[in-house]
Amino acid sequence: MEGYLVEVEADVSNGLPGFHMVGCLASEVKEAEERVRTAIRNSGFQLPSRKVTINLSPANVRKDGTGWDLAVAVAVLAAYGIVNPLILKDTAFLGELGLDGRIKPVRGVLSLMMVLGKAGIRRCFLAEENGKEGLAARTVEIVKIRDLKELAVLLNAPEQIQKEIFLEDSDVKISYSVDFSEVHGQKLLRRATEVAVAGRHNILYIGPPGSGKSMMARRIPTIMPELSRKEQLEVSQVYSICGLLPNGGELMKIRPFRSPHHTISPQALTGGGKRPRPGEISLASRGVLFLDELPEFQKKTLEILRQPMEDRKITISRVYGACEFPAHFMLAAAMNPCPCGYFPDKNRCSCTEHQVRQYLRKISRPLLDRIDICVEAAAVSYQDIRSGAAGESSEDIRQRVEEARSIQALRFSGTGILFNSEMGEGEIRRYCRLQPKDDAFLQQVFGRMGLSARGCHKILRVARTIADLEGATTIGRNHLIEAVGYRELEEQYWGKEGR
Amino acid sequence: MEKQEREVLYWLVSSLFLGAVSIRRLGAYFGSYTPLLNIEETELRAAGILTEGQIQKLMAWQSQFPACRKNLESLEMGEDPAVFVTAYDDVYPERLREIYDYPMGLFVKGRLPEADRPAVAIVGARGCSFYGEQIAEEFARVLAAEGVQIFSGLAAGIDGAAHKGALKAGRPTFGVLGCGINICYPAANFKLYQQMKQTGGIISEFPPGTKPKAQNFPMRNRIISGLADAVLVVEAREKSGSLITAELALEQGREVFAVPGRITDHLSEGCNWLIQQGAHVAVSPGDILEYLGVKCQKQLILCGKNVNTLAKKEKMVYSCLDFKPKHIDQILEESGLPLSETLGILLELELGGYAFRAGNHYYGKKI
Numbered sequence: 108m109e110g111y112l113v114e115v116e117a118d119v120s121n122g123l124p125g126f127h128m129v130g131c132l133a134s135e136v137k138e139a140e141e142r143v144r145t146a147i148r149n150s151g152f153q154l155p156s157r158k159v160t161i162n163l164s165p166a167n168v169r170k171d172g173t174g175w176d177l178a179v180a181v182a183v184l185a186a187y188g189i190v191n192p193l194i195l196k197d198t199a200f201l202g203e204l205g206l207d208g209r210i211k212p213v214r215g216v217l218s219l220m221m222v223l224g225k226a227g228i229r230r231c232f233l234a235e236e237n238g239k240e241g242l243a244a245r246t247v248e249i250v251k252i253r254d255l256k257e258l259a260v261l262l263n264a265p266e267q268i269q270k271e272i273f274l275e276d277s278d279v280k281i282s283y284s285v286d287f288s289e290v291h292g293q294k295l296l297r298r299a300t301e302v303a304v305a306g307r308h309n310i311l312y313i314g315p316p317g318s319g320k321s322m323m324a325r326r327i328p329t330i331m332p333e334l335s336r337k338e339q340l341e342v343s344q345v346y347s348i349c350g351l352l353p354n355g356g357e358l359m360k361i362r363p364f365r366s367p368h369h370t371i372s373p374q375a376l377t378g379g380g381k382r383p384r385p386g387e388i389s390l391a392s393r394g395v396l397f398l399d400e401l402p403e404f405q406k407k408t409l410e411i412l413r414q415p416m417e418d419r420k421i422t423i424s425r426v427y428g429a430c431e432f433p434a435h436f437m438l439a440a441a442m443n444p445c446p447c448g449y450f451p452d453k454n455r456c457s458c459t460e461h462q463v464r465q466y467l468r469k470i471s472r473p474l475l476d477r478i479d480i481c482v483e484a485a486a487v488s489y490q491d492i493r494s495g496a497a498g499e500s501s502e503d504i505r506q507r508v509e510e511a512r513s514i515q516a517l518r519f520s521g522t523g524i525l526f527n528s529e530m531g532e533g534e535i536r537r538y539c540r541l542q543p544k545d546d547a548f549l550q551q552v553f554g555r556m557g558l559s560a561r562g563c564h565k566i567l568r569v570a571r572t573i574a575d576l577e578g579a580t581t582i583g584r585n586h587l588i589e590a591v592g593y594r595e596l597e598e599q600y601w602g603k604e605g606r
Numbered sequence: 607m608e609k610q611e612r613e614v615l616y617w618l619v620s621s622l623f624l625g626a627v628s629i630r631r632l633g634a635y636f637g638s639y640t641p642l643l644n645i646e647e648t649e650l651r652a653a654g655i656l657t658e659g660q661i662q663k664l665m666a667w668q669s670q671f672p673a674c675r676k677n678l679e680s681l682e683m684g685e686d687p688a689v690f691v692t693a694y695d696d697v698y699p700e701r702l703r704e705i706y707d708y709p710m711g712l713f714v715k716g717r718l719p720e721a722d723r724p725a726v727a728i729v730g731a732r733g734c735s736f737y738g739e740q741i742a743e744e745f746a747r748v749l750a751a752e753g754v755q756i757f758s759g760l761a762a763g764i765d766g767a768a769h770k771g772a773l774k775a776g777r778p779t780f781g782v783l784g785c786g787i788n789i790c791y792p793a794a795n796f797k798l799y800q801q802m803k804q805t806g807g808i809i810s811e812f813p814p815g816t817k818p819k820a821q822n823f824p825m826r827n828r829i830i831s832g833l834a835d836a837v838l839v840v841e842a843r844e845k846s847g848s849l850i851t852a853e854l855a856l857e858q859g860r861e862v863f864a865v866p867g868r869i870t871d872h873l874s875e876g877c878n879w880l881i882q883q884g885a886h887v888a889v890s891p892g893d894i895l896e897y898l899g900v901k902c903q904k905q906l907i908l909c910g911k912n913v914n915t916l917a918k919k920e921k922m923v924y925s926c927l928d929f930k931p932k933h934i935d936q937i938l939e940e941s942g943l944p945l946s947e948t949l950g951i952l953l954e955l956e957l958g959g960y961a962f963r964a965g966n967h968y969y970g971k972k973i
Contacts, residue, residue, distance in 0.1 A: 295934050295967060298945055313966055444965055451931050451964040453735035454872050460733070460762050461792060483966035485933030555957055588950040592934075592967070 109431075110215070110222040112199075114164050115175070117182035122158035128179070130163030133171035142204045143180045150208035150255040152189055159183060169427050171382055174213040177202035177232070180255060181262070190262040197229040199247070201237070208255035212236035216356070217340070217347035220244035230270070232258060240347060240356030242271055244340070281360050283329045288500040289322075292487065296323050299482040299593055301504050304330050305511035306527035306572030309416075309438040309477055311401070314484025315448045320441035321366075323484075324397045327439055328362035329501035331394070332509045338393050341433055345385045345392060363394030365436075369403040373411050378432055383423040388415055389432035401442040402469040409474055412438070416477050438478065442470075479528055479565045480593045511575040527572045532564070539567040545584050552591055566590045607694045614639040615692050617674040619711040620813040623663050624656075629710045630693075631655045643671055681713075681814060688787050688814065689714045701725065705832040705858045709811035713787040716807035719755050719780055719833060724898040727757040727834035727855075729827075729848045730764025730841045735873055736964050737929035738841035739767040740973045741865055745838060746771030746779070748891035752900050755780065757834050759826060760799065760808070762792050764840045764848075769798055769806075778806035780833070784826040785818035786810065809833075824850050831855035836897060838863040838888055842876025849876050852885070861897060863888040916960070919943065923951045924971070927961055931968035 126140050147154060161179055163170055178200040185192040201219060202210040212234040223231055224246025231247050238251040248270045252258045261268050290297065296312065300323055303310040312320040334342065342359040346352045353359065367376060367387045378386030388396055398404060415421040415434035422431045445463040449455040458466075515526055518538060524530065530538065541549065553563060567582070570590035574582045607615075618629050618639060633639050635653050642664070650661045681688055691698055691712045700721040702708050719725055728746055730738060742764045746756045750772035758765040760781030772779035781802055785791050787810040790799040802808055811829060812822060827850055831837050837855040839862065842848035852862045862885040867874020881887055888894055895901075913921050926932070926940040938948055952969050955961035962972050 292935060294938055294945055451736065451968055453733060453738075457733070460794065464794075481966055483933070483968065485935045485967075551957065552953070585946050585950060588953055589946045591953060592949040 110219045111168065112222060112226045113170065115178040115182045116162045117186040118160045119157045119186040124156035124158060126159045128161040130166040131169045133169065135173055136170050136175055139176050139179050142176055142206065143183060145206045146204040146208045146255055147180060147183065149206060154187060173203040174201050176204035177210060180204060184259060190259055194262050194265050199223050199228045199231040201231060201233040210234040210252055210254055214350045215348040216240045217244055218344045220246050223247045236355065238271055240352060243356065243358045281333055283361060285326050286329060286501045287326050287504055288497045290498045293319055296482055296484055297498060299480055300327060301508065302569065302572055302576065303480045305508045305576050307437050308479035308528040308569060310480045311478045312441040312482055312484055313444050315486050316443065318484035318486050320484050321399055324439040324441060325364060326501065327395045328364050330504040330508050331362045332512060334360060334362060334393060342393050345389050345432060348385055363391050364397065365391040366397040366399060369400045371408060373408045376408055377411050377421055378423050381425060382427060383425050383430035385432045388421060388434045388436055391436040392433040393435050396436040396438050398440045401440040402466055410471060413473055476561055479569050482593060507576055511572065514575045527568050530568055535564055535567050539571050539582055541582055545587055548584065549587060562594055566594055569593055607692055611639055612692060613675050613678060614643060615711055616678045616690055617671050620674050621667050623660055626707045626709045628655055643668060699833055702832045708832065709829065713810050713814065714807055715787055716803045718807055723753060723755050724900060725755040725757060725834045726894060727830045727837045728768035729758060729830065729837060729839055729851045731843055731846060731848060731873055732761050732763035734763040734841045736931055736970050738764055738873060742767040742840045743771035744973050745891050747775045749894060750775040750777035752895055754898065757782065757830055759830055760795055762794060766795050766798055769802060773801055780807045780809060782826050782830045783808060783810040784822040786812050786814040786816040788814045791818040823847060827851040828854045831860050832858055834860060836861040836863060836894060838894060839877050839880060840865045841873045843872055844875045846876055852880055861886060863894055920951050920954060923948060924955060924960055927969060927971040929971050931964035931970035934967045937969065
């Protein structure tokens with residue numbers, strides 16, 4: 108996601124008149140020649156016929172995109188002596204040119220501003236539409252300009268330059284359009300979702316159509332802690348590259364919620380393209396990636412998720428270079444329990460055991476291993492819909508989540524992990540100690556329910572989070588029991604043999 | 607029965623285009639089966655037993671005899687052997703010979719049922735409810751423990767549950783297949799298939815290698831009911847295969863029992879209809895034992911577990927449960943207890959064998 112700084116040099120000399128651009132350029136960059144020449148002429152500057160050479164350095168890095176136009180035009184004007192070259196020191200230009208000299212916005216401004224800041228650039232000129240986004244980075248002085256003519260005037264009279272001032276946004280309460288108080292009933296789902304968010308465990312909802320699975324998932328971001336400034340910048344950079352920033356370039360203040368359709372291709376999910384672009388998993392970074400109708404996704408698409416879920420980032424290597432995008436998402440998935448959706452209500456469910464098993468088998472074991480919490484949603488009754496009793500609000504739940512998360516932050520400080528869900532075997536042994544009698548209890552469950560070692564670890568991780576939510580230092584029996592309740596029924600749902 | 611005769615009968619049974627009755631009539635007409643090996647078309651036509659199409663096919667089938675002979679040999683001698691039992695053998699089940707279209711040959715793995723022990727067939731829907739599964743298992747277990755031989759079709763659902771119940775009681779149980787004896791259909795029942803081969807028997811009238819085709823199953827059903835003294839239907843939808851079995855049982859003079867169900871349950875429509883038509887009502891295994899004339903000491907009534915040993919709250923949660931699995935939200939609503947406590951109690955009940963989990967967060971009562 109990192110950008111790099113490019114120096115644009117222009118030379119005007121005697122010789123066969125012409126306009127040459129060099130420096131490992133993509134075709135859209137080469138086309139800049141026509142745009143720049145026409146825009147300069149239409150802005151009222153006469154360029155005598157001379158040999159013009161433009162170099163974009165470092166010359167070994169491939170350059171694409173249309174953001175170079177403005178820098179090239181300024182370099183040409185300076186070379187012809189139309190603007191004062193001295194003022195160009197430590198100054199960056201970003202924008203695409205129209206034939207009339209108008210300056211148009213480009214994508215990914217936020218990332219570029221971060222690079223400029225690091226490189227010690229003082230000032231950046233860019234299109235009006237990009238102004239807000241440029242300011243948001245708070246790294247360099249931003250000057251918004253409308254066209255080339257205006258720019259030439261400003262460059263020759265630097266005292267008239269008016270830099271934009273960043274308006275500190277008054278701490279407006281960040282609000283989501285949805286809230287947990289709108290969910291009636293569904294005690295189990297609410298609680299499971301809270302536990303999942305507190306320990307950033309991935310969660311799987313199973314339930315008949317219309318049982319509120321998507322409704323629940325959509326509200327997960329509302330109970331996550333607010334984004335820190337660092338996280339805001341990270342999230343916004345991805346959105347900036349995709350041109351998806353809200354309100355014409357404000358930072359992303361709310362946690363992202365991405366819900367790609369199940370027909371999505373693997374590339375769209377992970378990111379890709381000749382020039383690598385972030386995919387849904389990066390857009391969902393620091394937020395929620397919700398996969399509705401999980402078994403309907405292509406197997407290949409789901410398998411790809413495994414590695415970024417471990418690494419929390421994804422590297423996409425293509426011909427023109429490799430890009431690294433963040434993938435700090437929490438996975439929420441929803442599915443029907445069987446093709447018709449009504450299992451285990453055998454009076455309504457018309458699927459054979461074989462069909463149910465085939466349906467569930469579409470989800471691979473390795474993916475399931477990465478989902479700690481599995482809850483089943485009940486069909487919502489009329490009473491639930493009509494009963495006026497509103498549930499707890501997102502705000503209240505978020506406070507508990509934040510407390511649990513701060514306990515985790517303290518526990519894992521310096522270990523490189525942040526959440527209970529990321530605990531490996533060593534951490535589990537260290538942080539999930541049990542009383543002897545509880546250990547015996549878990550052993551009993553282990554034997555009676557045919558748990559695997561992996562299933563056991565899942566239970567311990569979730570139990571740790573439940574204990575954290577309560578503020579308990581050690582895991583107690585009741586925490587264990589609840590965690591056992593959230594495990595997926597391996598042998599029943601995903602087993603080889605029926606009950 | 608001499609060897610050649612037996613081989614010819616195997617050859618006829620393997621043809622698949624001749625029915626049991628046709629084969630029997632051919633044998634009676636010609637005095638033995640061996641002449642069929644090189645019989646002329648005109649003679650067959652004069653017998654007037656087969657249709658023109660069957661005659662043509664039989665003429666073509668004559669060339670297959672050597673291959674069939676080899677097959678029979680490898681079947682009985684090879685690894686995992688099966689036995690070919692003809693209707694003329696003494697071991698052929700006596701009950702089965704009573705029916706009109708008894709199969710002329712049976713393929714058997716394991717053992718054959720005993721003639722002097724009572725036999726009950728338990729049939730029902732493949733896509734049965736958890737309740738039906740439990741009922742079938744419990745009926746089979748109790749009946750088997752009293753010495754009754756349990757027959758079923760080794761299918762998913764009720765059939766499998768009935769076999770499981772009998773095995774739980776440690777008694778032999780017999781499965782009648784609608785495919786070749788060496789094929790386990792559905793594959794999910796493979797463990798059961800293996801166990802039954804050891805302790806009970808697998809029976810089929812179809813030659814090994816026959817695929818489980820839809821038309822085979824009604825034919826198989828007549829053997830299930832034919833082998834039994836009584837047929838118990840546990841859960842059946844309207845117009846289902848289980849009702850065909852019940853109908854065949856009546857034709858064969860077997861008694862039909864049905865487990866009553868709620869009138870709104872689709873899965874009980876078939877059973878309730880049977881009861882309406884005059885079938886016996888099976889409320890407990892005792893009802894069937896009484897009919898069979900088997901005396902037993904205990905009163906066999908199914909009404910759930912003894913809950914006296916449970917703690918107060920456990921009892922309360924247990925009373926909220928039903929045979930039809932309920933979602934935990936509903937249990938919370940009814941018991942009024944908090945989530946984590948309820949989960950704990952349910953786990954205790956599950957570990958204690960009082961409750962079972964269906965799906966992830968649905969709980970049901972165990973019988």
